[in-house]
Amino acid sequence: AFEITHGANAKPILAIKTGRTAQGAAAAASHTGSLAGSDEVYDAIMGQAGVLRIESVEDLFEFAPVFIDDAMPQGNRTAIVTNAGGPGIMATDACIRQGMELAKFADYTQKSLRFQMPASGSIKNPVDVIGDARHDRYRAALDAVSSDEGVDQTVVIVTPQNMTDVVEIAQVVCDTKSFCNKPILACFMGAVDVYAGMERLRSGGVPAYTFPEDAMRALAAKGKFAKWTQTPIRGYRSFDVNRPALEKLFKEERQAGRSQLVEVKALQAFETYGFPLVPYKLATSADEAVAAAENMGYPVVLKIAGPKILHKTDVGGVKLNLRDADSIRGGFEAMIASVKDKMGPDVEIWGVLVQKMLPPGKEIILGMSRDPRFGPLLMFGLGGIYTEALRDVSFRLAPIRENVATEMIKDIRSYRLLEGVRGEPPSDLEAIADCLLRLSQLVTENACIKEIDINPLIVYPNGKGAVAADARIILTEE
Known part of the structure; x- marks a missing residue:
C-alpha cells in the first residue's frame, strides 16, 4: 500500500474496517497491551501506509468524487463562495471542525471583489454574493478567489432562489475548474430545483454535494492524502x-x-x-547500597529486587528521596522486613536496586x-x-x-x-x-x-x- 499511496504516481486508497470496539479482547499484562486494542492496530497500519480509513460505505461514495479529480491542494486554506449566509456559516463551521482553515484573501482579491460585488454582499471569506446572484456574479467571485495564491481550494454553495440560473452557475464552476489547478467542490442545496445543475457539474468533473458538511469532510480527506504525498x-x-x-x-x-x-x-x-x-546499582547489603549511593550522589531511591516481586509499592518495596547513609541503611532493612512480612519469609530477594533520585x-x-x-x-x-x-x-x-x-x-x-x-x-x-x-x-x-x-x-x-x-x-x- 505504501508504494501505491506515495511517490510520483501516488494513488489514494480508501478502506473501511469494521469492528472498532474491543469487546471480548483478552486482558493484557502491560500498560501498552491494555491500551493497544485491535482497532488501534488497524489505524496504525493504515496511517503508516497512507491509507485513508473511512467509517461507512456512504463515506466511500461521498469521498470518491474528490479523488477522481487530479487537482491536489497544497494546503488547507479554503475559500467559500455562497449566495446564502446560513449555508456559508455551516460550511465555515464544518471547515474548521475538519481541521482546515479559512483562507485570508490578498488585498488585490478584496479589491476585485469590492468592485464587482453588491454593497450588501460580503467580500470576506466566506464570500456572500447574496440571493439574487446569477452566473455572472459567481464568475466574478470565482475568478477572484481561485487566482488568489493564499487559497488552496474552493467550495461553491448555491441555494435555489428566484433569480438563480442553476445550470449556468454550474457551467461557470466547470469553466473555473478547467483553468484552475486547485480543487473546486460544489454544494447545490436542494433536490428537483438543482437537479439539472448537479448533472452539469458531474459531467464537467466537478465533485457535487447536497450539504456543505459532506463537501468539507470529503475535502478534508483529500487534503489529508495530499499532505501524505507531499511529506518527504x-x-x-x-x-x-x-x-x-x-x-x-x-x-x-x-x-x-x-x-x-x-x-x-x-x-x-x-x-x-x-x-x-537512570544511574542504578543492585546492592545485596546495606553497605553496598550506601557505597552505590555515595558513588552516584544523593538523593537516591531504593527499590526491592526479586524474581517474583512485580508490584513493589504494594509490599513496601520502595523508599524515596533518601539523602544520607543512615536513611539508606534504615530503609534497606525496613524494606527487606516489609517484603518478607507481606510475601512470606521464603520469598526470593536478589537485593535492593539503588537509583539516582531524578x-x-x-x-x-x-x-x-x-x-x-x-x-x-x-x-x-x-x-x-x-x-x-x-x-x-x-x-x-x-x-x-x-x-x-x-x-x-x-x-x-x-x-x-x-x-x-x-x-x-x-x-x-x-x-x-x-x-x-x-x-x-x-x-x-x-x-x-x-x-x-x-x-x-x-x-x-x-x-x-x-x-x-x-x-x-x-x-x-x-
Missing part, C-alpha cells in the same frame, strides 16, 4: 547495539523459568541498546505490544500513573522511519505540553524520538519480546535529554 519520507536509523549480551540475558531468564523481566533485568536489557537510563520533568510512556498478525506495535503517550485513565497515546508498527517517530510525538492530544506552555521551556523532542527509534530497532531485531513498558521516561528541556526511570519486559512463551 526519511530512512531508517540503525544504532550500534550489544545484541549478543541481550540474547544472553534473555536466555538466562528463560532457563530460570521467567518470562516477565523485573525492573533490574529490564534495565540491563535496555542498556544493551543504548537507552538513556529531578522533575515531563513523564511519558514508551511501549510495545506484539500483535500476532502484524507484529510489533509501538506506543507513545503521556506517562505516569494516569496513562490508562487518559489514554492519550499514539501507535505505529515497527520498524519506523525517522519522520514517523516525530509524527508519533505530535499525534497525542497533550503534545502542546511538550512544546512548553505558560513560560515552560520545550521538552527535548529529539531525545524522545531517539528512544522511539531505539525501541523500534530493539523489538524488530528481537522477536522473542512480547511486550515492553518504559514508564515513566522522564523528559527534560530541549538539549537536556531524557531518562528511563522504570521498565518492564515480557517475553513470548516460546
Whole structure:
C-alpha cells in the first residue's frame, strides 16, 4: 500500500474496517497491551501506509468524487463562495471542525471583489454574493478567489432562489475548474430545483454535494492524502547495539523459568541498546547500597529486587528521596522486613536496586505490544500513573522511519505540553524520538519480546535529554 499511496504516481486508497470496539479482547499484562486494542492496530497500519480509513460505505461514495479529480491542494486554506449566509456559516463551521482553515484573501482579491460585488454582499471569506446572484456574479467571485495564491481550494454553495440560473452557475464552476489547478467542490442545496445543475457539474468533473458538511469532510480527506504525498519520507536509523549480551540475558531468564523481566533485568536489557537510563546499582547489603549511593550522589531511591516481586509499592518495596547513609541503611532493612512480612519469609530477594533520585520533568510512556498478525506495535503517550485513565497515546508498527517517530510525538492530544506552555521551556523532542527509534530497532531485531513498558521516561528541556526511570519486559512463551 505504501508504494501505491506515495511517490510520483501516488494513488489514494480508501478502506473501511469494521469492528472498532474491543469487546471480548483478552486482558493484557502491560500498560501498552491494555491500551493497544485491535482497532488501534488497524489505524496504525493504515496511517503508516497512507491509507485513508473511512467509517461507512456512504463515506466511500461521498469521498470518491474528490479523488477522481487530479487537482491536489497544497494546503488547507479554503475559500467559500455562497449566495446564502446560513449555508456559508455551516460550511465555515464544518471547515474548521475538519481541521482546515479559512483562507485570508490578498488585498488585490478584496479589491476585485469590492468592485464587482453588491454593497450588501460580503467580500470576506466566506464570500456572500447574496440571493439574487446569477452566473455572472459567481464568475466574478470565482475568478477572484481561485487566482488568489493564499487559497488552496474552493467550495461553491448555491441555494435555489428566484433569480438563480442553476445550470449556468454550474457551467461557470466547470469553466473555473478547467483553468484552475486547485480543487473546486460544489454544494447545490436542494433536490428537483438543482437537479439539472448537479448533472452539469458531474459531467464537467466537478465533485457535487447536497450539504456543505459532506463537501468539507470529503475535502478534508483529500487534503489529508495530499499532505501524505507531499511529506518527504526519511530512512531508517540503525544504532550500534550489544545484541549478543541481550540474547544472553534473555536466555538466562528463560532457563530460570521467567518470562516477565523485573525492573533490574529490564534495565540491563535496555542498556544493551543504548537507552538513556537512570544511574542504578543492585546492592545485596546495606553497605553496598550506601557505597552505590555515595558513588552516584544523593538523593537516591531504593527499590526491592526479586524474581517474583512485580508490584513493589504494594509490599513496601520502595523508599524515596533518601539523602544520607543512615536513611539508606534504615530503609534497606525496613524494606527487606516489609517484603518478607507481606510475601512470606521464603520469598526470593536478589537485593535492593539503588537509583539516582531524578529531578522533575515531563513523564511519558514508551511501549510495545506484539500483535500476532502484524507484529510489533509501538506506543507513545503521556506517562505516569494516569496513562490508562487518559489514554492519550499514539501507535505505529515497527520498524519506523525517522519522520514517523516525530509524527508519533505530535499525534497525542497533550503534545502542546511538550512544546512548553505558560513560560515552560520545550521538552527535548529529539531525545524522545531517539528512544522511539531505539525501541523500534530493539523489538524488530528481537522477536522473542512480547511486550515492553518504559514508564515513566522522564523528559527534560530541549538539549537536556531524557531518562528511563522504570521498565518492564515480557517475553513470548516460546
